[in-house]
Amino acid sequence: MEPIIAELQSQFGVEQIVPQAGRDGIPTAWIPRSMILDVLRYLKSVDKPYRMLFDLTAIDERTRRHRRGQPAGDFTVVYHLLSFERNEDIRLKAALEGEEPEVPSATGIWASANWYEREIWDMFGIRFEGHPHLRRILMPRDWKGHPLRKEHPARATEMGPFTMPEEVHDYREKILQFDPEEWGMVRRKGESDLMFLNLGPQHPGTHGPFRIILQLDGEEIVDMVLDIGFHHRAAEKMCERQSWHTFVPYTDRIDYLAGVQNEFSYVQSVELLAGIRVPDRAKVIRILMAELFRIISHLVWYGTFAQDLGAMSPVFYMFNDRERALDIVQAVTGARMHPGWFRIGGVAQDLPQGWDRQFRDFVKYLRPHLDEYDGMVLKNRIFKARTQGIGQYTIDEAIDWGVTGPGLRAAGLEWDFRKQRPYSGYDQFQFDIPTGKNGDCYDRSVIHVEEMRQSLWIIEQCVDNMPEGPYKSTDSGSVPAIKEKTMQDIETLIHHFLGVSWGPVVPPGEAITQVEAPKGCNAYYLISDGNTAAYRARIRTPSFPHLQMIPLFSRGLLVSDLLAILGSIDFVMGDVDR
Amino acid sequence: MNEIARTAITIVVLLAALMTVAAGLIWVERRLLAVWQNRYGPNRVGPLGLFQVVADMIKIFTKEDWIAPFSDKKVFIIAPAIVFVAVLSAFAVIPFAPGIAVAELDVGLLFFLAMSSMSAYSVVLAGWASDSKYSLLGALRATAQMLSYEVFMGLSLMGVVILTGSFNLRHIVEAQEGMWFCIPQILGLLIFLGAGIAETHRAPFDLPEAESELIAGFHSEYSGMKFGMFFVGEYLGVTLISAMITTLFFGGWLGPFFPPIVWFVIKTSVFIAFFVLLRASLPRPRYDQLMSFGWKVMLPLSLLNVLVTGAIVLWRST
Numbered sequence: 014m015e016p017i018i019a020e021l022q023s024q025f026g027v028e029q030i031v032p033q034a035g036r037d038g039i040p041t042a043w044i045p046r047s048m049i050l051d052v053l054r055y056l057k058s059v060d061k062p063y064r065m066l067f068d069l070t071a072i073d074e075r076t077r078r079h080r081r082g083q084p085a086g087d088f089t090v091v092y093h094l095l096s097f098e099r100n101e102d103i104r105l106k107a108a109l110e111g112e113e114p115e116v117p118s119a120t121g122i123w124a125s126a127n128w129y130e131r132e133i134w135d136m137f138g139i140r141f142e143g144h145p146h147l148r149r150i151l152m153p154r155d156w157k158g159h160p161l162r163k164e165h166p167a168r169a170t171e172m173g174p175f176t177m178p179e180e181v182h183d184y185r186e187k188i189l190q191f192d193p194e195e196w197g198m199v200r201r202k203g204e205s206d207l208m209f210l211n212l213g214p215q216h217p218g219t220h221g222p223f224r225i226i227l228q229l230d231g232e233e234i235v236d237m238v239l240d241i242g243f244h245h246r247a248a249e250k251m252c253e254r255q256s257w258h259t260f261v262p263y264t265d266r267i268d269y270l271a272g273v274q275n276e277f278s279y280v281q282s283v284e285l286l287a288g289i290r291v292p293d294r295a296k297v298i299r300i301l302m303a304e305l306f307r308i309i310s311h312l313v314w315y316g317t318f319a320q321d322l323g324a325m326s327p328v329f330y331m332f333n334d335r336e337r338a339l340d341i342v343q344a345v346t347g348a349r350m351h352p353g354w355f356r357i358g359g360v361a362q363d364l365p366q367g368w369d370r371q372f373r374d375f376v377k378y379l380r381p382h383l384d385e386y387d388g389m390v391l392k393n394r395i396f397k398a399r400t401q402g403i404g405q406y407t408i409d410e411a412i413d414w415g416v417t418g419p420g421l422r423a424a425g426l427e428w429d430f431r432k433q434r435p436y437s438g439y440d441q442f443q444f445d446i447p448t449g450k451n452g453d454c455y456d457r458s459v460i461h462v463e464e465m466r467q468s469l470w471i472i473e474q475c476v477d478n479m480p481e482g483p484y485k486s487t488d489s490g491s492v493p494a495i496k497e498k499t500m501q502d503i504e505t506l507i508h509h510f511l512g513v514s515w516g517p518v519v520p521p522g523e524a525i526t527q528v529e530a531p532k533g534c535n536a537y538y539l540i541s542d543g544n545t546a547a548y549r550a551r552i553r554t555p556s557f558p559h560l561q562m563i564p565l566f567s568r569g570l571l572v573s574d575l576l577a578i579l580g581s582i583d584f585v586m587g588d589v590d591r
Numbered sequence: 592m593n594e595i596a597r598t599a600i601t602i603v604v605l606l607a608a609l610m611t612v613a614a615g616l617i618w619v620e621r622r623l624l625a626v627w628q629n630r631y632g633p634n635r636v637g638p639l640g641l642f643q644v645v646a647d648m649i650k651i652f653t654k655e656d657w658i659a660p661f662s663d664k665k666v667f668i669i670a671p672a673i674v675f676v677a678v679l680s681a682f683a684v685i686p687f688a689p690g691i692a693v694a695e696l697d698v699g700l701l702f703f704l705a706m707s708s709m710s711a712y713s714v715v716l717a718g719w720a721s722d723s724k725y726s727l728l729g730a731l732r733a734t735a736q737m738l739s740y741e742v743f744m745g746l747s748l749m750g751v752v753i754l755t756g757s758f759n760l761r762h763i764v765e766a767q768e769g770m771w772f773c774i775p776q777i778l779g780l781l782i783f784l785g786a787g788i789a790e791t792h793r794a795p796f797d798l799p800e801a802e803s804e805l806i807a808g809f810h811s812e813y814s815g816m817k818f819g820m821f822f823v824g825e826y827l828g829v830t831l832i833s834a835m836i837t838t839l840f841f842g843g844w845l846g847p848f849f850p851p852i853v854w855f856v857i858k859t860s861v862f863i864a865f866f867v868l869l870r871a872s873l874p875r876p877r878y879d880q881l882m883s884f885g886w887k888v889m890l891p892l893s894l895l896n897v898l899v900t901g902a903i904v905l906w907r908s909t
Binding site: 208210211216217218231232319320321322323324325326329330333389390393395396398399571572573574576 | 624627628629630724725728731794795797801802803804805806870871872873874875876877878879880
């Protein structure tokens with residue numbers, strides 16, 4: 014048993030804390046509903062504390078078959094905490110009985126629990142006592158039912174045809190109207206009337222359908238309410254009906270700028286569940302493509318951020334460069350932004366002939382160009398004036414709100430999942446983790462740019478040291494089985510046939526893998542019930558907590574600053590709403 | 592009689608030329624930006640894409656001209672016309688070449704300043720009449736920006752006036768026979784340039800529009816030809832400021848070999864291209880930064896410029 018579980022048992026009683034074995038090695042324990050807050054508080058203040066609420070989600074257990082050794086219950090809430098000092102996580106689960114169970118809200122311990130709890134209420138119908146604004150967050154306000162409950166239909170064919178007559182349209186518009194009183198906001202401050210400005214969901218500065226309602230005094234931001242969910246496609250629900258194999262392309266669309274970076278976490282979680290070993294060549298190919306996509310994603314960020322600040326030209330240069338990178342992606346995978354190219358057990362094909370030259374040329378091309386862009390953007394005095402000291406947060410605030418990725422490093426914490434928890438062989442590579450000091454918009458920009466240089470370095474190492482060998486595992490469960498063998502070998506043919514027609518069966522279990530995606534930590538928490546599809550898939554994305562934090566460091570600034578902050582955070586709404 | 596006919600012809604020719612230039616600038620700006628941004632720009636319609644202008648014109652004239660139902664309709668309609676009229680009137684005093692000017696006013700420079708101030712009304716009224724929050728914010732920014740930069744614009748030109756001893760633009764050009772004023776009045780030139788960009792609210796001082804923040808700022812609610820008026824008004828403003836820089840600091844029509852009018856056109860074109868280059872290269876400062884730059888840097892500098900120029904002129908004359 015892990016030491017932290019033993020510590021919890023000695024603190025709260027052996028009967029109360031029931032450990033559960035997992036495939037991912039994260040200490041997991043069941044705790045009674047009544048003790049949730051005590052245990053969370055204890056873990057947050059314990060020696061070498063678990064300071065980050067990494068994820069908070071729920072599982073509908075009502076139709077699950079393989080639950081041996083787990084307490085009975087209709088629903089489960091799962092708290093995933095992260096300790097930077099220990100470099101260790103802990104997963105706490107609480108079983109809940111009944112159709113609409115209640116749980117005490119953790120918003121008093123982590124303010125970041127706010128959105129997570131609203132999401133659980135929205136998706137599962139689990140209520141949180143003491144939550145300040147428990148209302149739907151992703152679904153429309155008038156939605157009937159809670160989508161991630163098992164009885165909720167998953168396909169359009171299970172529901173009546175969709176129509177939107179005029180009355181419904183008008184009604185939908187009406188319920189979107191903002192009512193300040195509902196959020197405890199005042200309309201007047203002293204002598205002046207406050208203005209409520211609706212920014213988005215269609216606005217050039219919000220990078221996707223994201224709505225911010227600003228409470229303004231002149232141009233100064235007094236407070237704001239964030240409204241998300243316009244990009245919600247229920248990816249988690251889709252994962253419950255796609256086969257393990259056919260869900261891969263869906264992951265691309267989560268952070269739609271980062272392509273294979275999404276697949277990375279997903280296939281690794283499945284491999285962990287199914288016990289598939291990935292050959293070295295496949296691992297390095299994955300890193301190669303993932304780093305290329307990090308550059309692609311960062312280039313988009315670079316250009317659009319400059320444009321948010323009114324610089325017109327950089328975006329054209331960066332998109333031009335990104336196009337070169339996408340050409341390589343196209344040569345390797347056949348697709349551009351959403352290749353759907355990682356497979357359970359490896360990648361879809363071997364690298365094409367001449368791939369190394371293309372990568373080398375790209376590295377050689379981009380390096381001097383990045384230096385040139387420094388002069389155009391980062392060293393520009395107006396750019397500095399617009400970003401330095403704007404949107405600042407400290408390391409403690411960042412950790413408390415669940416910030417990962419460049420945003421966390423900009424505040425000064427040297428934390429990169431590729432270094433701290435190397436996956437897919439990242440420990441074999443040399444690269445630095447750039448960190449900032451001030452945690453402002455400028456530091457976040459510098460770190461993004463520096464990360465591109467580091468990625469170029471990693472790509473070079475991949476090109477120089479690409480191992481020989483198969484590009485896909487031959488373990489059973491790896492899908493689809495290697496095509497060339499299917500015509501020679503009856504075993505492989507059967508595997509191929511089953512994997513493609515029905516889908517691979519993954520043994521029951523739970524696993525999460527964390528990946529350092531361009532925007533922060535991406536993690537797929539997959540639960541298999543021994544079936545051809547996931548029983549529950551939780552997609553923990555970095556942008557969701559990042560957005561939640563915006564009001565904290567935007568109050569008192571001007572509207573222009575808010576746009577700088579939005580640009581510097583580097584989010585896409587697909588990554589927030591899933 | 593002869594005099595009147597002459598003026599009438601000048602006016603007609605000037606109007607025609609200016610409208611062509613303003614429309615042509617759409618193409619020029621897009622092509623130039625494309626060059627600096629590593630792309631092609633409009634190159635499909637006609638030779639070098641020149642007929643793009645015609646296509647744009649047809650489009651903008653035939654577009655639905657939507658008047659926001661919640662707006663103050665009369666003001667909403669008048670606002671775009673103001674900028675147009677004001678800028679065109681200002682061209683009346685510019686001496687394009689010896690003898691080619693609509694009106695040779697002895698207070699030509701003051702007339703130019705007055706007319707360019709008028710265009711501030713256009714932006715403010717448009718933003719106010721639209722009755723939209725984004726337009727309002729844009730109009731508020733425009734008011735503050737244009738009023739403050741008005742001050743330095745006027746002050747920055749006083750050096751030129753002191754050196755010439757006249758507000759008459761023809762006299763100012765003639766006074767530059769020996770040396771262009773861009774050398775003794777370099778400070779005045781820089782301040783006028785900054786104020787000119789702010790006055791025409793071109794990037795990087797395009798805060799009243801600030802497309803990534805305020806959608807389109809003061810003209811968010813405008814469409815069709817009313818939007819087109821703002822659009823053309825902006826290009827006319829750029830042409831006006833460039834022509835003024837030429838006249839006041841770069842010797843107007845003066846220059847060897849070519850006829851005077853050619854020199855004037857060449858010089859003005861260079862400054863127009865410079866305006867486009869600025870747009871292509873700089874990010875936009877924040878509203879309060881722009882204001883504090885104006886009042887804390889531009890104002891003292893322009894006052895200093897007047898003081899030093901005045902002192903030197905006095906010292907020389909004694």
